[in-house]
Amino acid sequence: MKKNHFRRFARRYVQLLAAVLYNCNFKGFATGKIWQGNTKGVCVPGLNCYSCPGAVAACPLGSLQTALLSSKYKFPYYVLGTFLLLGLFLGRFICGFFCPFGFLQELLHKIPTPKIQKSSVTRGLSYLKYGILLIFVIAVPLITLAPGFCKYLCPAGTLEAGILLTLLQERLRAMTGALFTWKAAVLILILLTCVFCFRAFCRFLCPLGAIYSFFNPVSFFGIKVDQAKCIHCDACVRHCKMDVRKVCDRECIQCGECIGRCPASAIHYGVANGRKNPGANCKDAVRKRSMARIVLRTLLIAAAIVLLLIGLKDNGFNDLKNKAIRICYECMGIG
């Protein structure tokens, strides 16, 4: 009974644990003061605003935007190296397991209401997050000196920092205005949509998911399909609530729901090689693809290590910490 319970809810426990560990400065929730320890020099993998009074580490997306903002004075080696390393090792496995905002969306979707099923429309909307990445995360910080996504859209920032800190600090309450109202409206709209549509924010809007999606084909850890066993029945894709075309494509959050649906037991979590037991009858084209993937992984991991080493030597850790130990007014919607 216990085993079955753990098996069924294992991912939920990991998600809960991640949310608690990211935000284990419990004193901050009472005092309204944000954590200023050294752990703020490290990015957590999932979306978690570092201006949240409970947050003990930095948000990767916030870090990227502030790094781009001052990139003409200092190149963000450390943050880029962190992204590369996280993506390379975990890809969108992070979305499925280590993202507190994804966890919240899944809980909201449990509310019994009519649900919007995936379709060509939702598949089309899933490209929106790449536009948001390009415009709000990259272009706006570089051009207007504002962390565009944090300032105008990020629901995690509004929920964890904006609402909590304005409740806890009177002087911040006095600073709220039109931007705060806008961000609160965006948050409510997103949360409401998530009740009817599975992980709507992740699927259509989240630029962090968009970044990690690029790494899905090359990430070391995640869902793997044993091609020798696969009977191509598409049961995995049919039952998946995300807009996937095949297991482990850019939209796959590697939640593992498809593992139990596969009648041939061909899907499993695995490390490194995307193709298990390639065998002697493996075609040349597949073998070449596999080789190209290995080369790409090697290059990427070398790049990640080089970027991280240069970043650390260039005071990147302290730079990130010095940003993350301060309240980001823009994340709160009062910038």
Place this chain on the structure above:
Amino acid sequence: MRRKGMIKAVCVALAAVMLAGGVTGCAGVGDKETKQTQESETSASKEQESASTQESESEAAKESSSEEEKKNRFPDRANATLKEGKVKALEEGDVAPDFTATLADGSTFTLSEHDEDVVLLNFFATWCGPCMREMPAFEMLKDDGLDGVAILCVDCMEEKKTVDALVKEKGYTFPIAYDEEGIIEAYYPTDGIPYTLVIDQGVIFKVYLGAMDAETQYKEYKGAIDECLAK
């Protein structure tokens, strides 16, 4: 089974990493608090020493009535930064803690040397969008050339080369100070930046958190400075 094992491993690894990080973080905070307290104590004792030296000198000489007058007029900074051994958050009406900063042009700025002036003190960083957007306001105020007004922008814990790159690129001529170790900032604790204070004769007259655009901030700061000058 494989899935269960994998999830267990991930779970344990995540917990271990975060707990290790938490412990390091706790140690870091402890270090920081100790450092700040030590710095405060050192500075306070130095200031107390210098105050007592001044007092004995003035008592011995009993010469200058202007010294006495100054002592009465300007606040005693010896205890300004300390309250029960901790750096306290500053409010309007508090005495502005004294400090000496090294400026990007190589000179120094000591706050107590501007006791008769209105000082506009700003804390900023190059990665802070609102800070960068309001920067031209300080240049405009400097260009106004107001008598009895001093401006100082303190960069928060960035390297000198980053500050130098900003000054070179933007061509700012108002005083910009380095604070790589966060020593000045420790006397002016704040959760967020930009953080700007208008200091009138050594006493904090107005505190600003956050900032809008340069034009709006110029009007805000100019208004506060004019208010101080009109006294």
